[in-house]
Amino acid sequence: MTTPRFSLRSTVLGSPDPRSLASFYRALLDWEVIEDADDWVVLKPGGNRDATGLSFQREERHVPPTWPAGEGDQQMQLHLDIAVDDLAEGESRALALGAMLAQHQPQDDVRVLLDPAGHPFCLFQRS
Structure with missing residues (x-):
């Protein structure tokens, strides 16, 4: 028996409004919509269907993590680490798109933000 080959295709974030959350990440990452339905939206970089992307599914009873x-x-199950060329400008852009700055900031060189559905994500300076 051969070992099956695995590849990560997407990270899925739950939201009461998947299109709205996908719109936030689309603007933040400059990715393209590959699939668009009321309950399910998929984003990929450059529209590349084979790339690893982000998906958004409707969760009517979504409870944002603390x-x-x-x-x-409610505990965070995962978070996204997103590299940015300029941390201060990246933070400003994310806030302008609808993110919120988390109250607790554990590091000076990382910004913890919450997306519009309350999922934490980290911005860090690209090296």
Whole structure:
């Protein structure tokens, strides 16, 4: 028996409004919409269907995580690390698109933000 080949195709984020959340990340990352339905949207860089991308699915009962989580809080299941050429300008752009700055900032060289659905993501200076 041969070992099957695996490849990551997408990270899926839940949201009560997948089109709205996809629109935020589309503008932030400058990616293209590959699939667009009421309950499911897929973004890929450069419109490349074979690239790893982000998908957004409708979750009617979406509860944004609390970051950092305390006892009994909805915990973050994952977060996205996004490289940017200029951290201050990247933070300003993300905020203008609808992100919120997280209250807790654990590092000076990273900005933790929350997307419009409340998912944490980190911006860091591209090296």
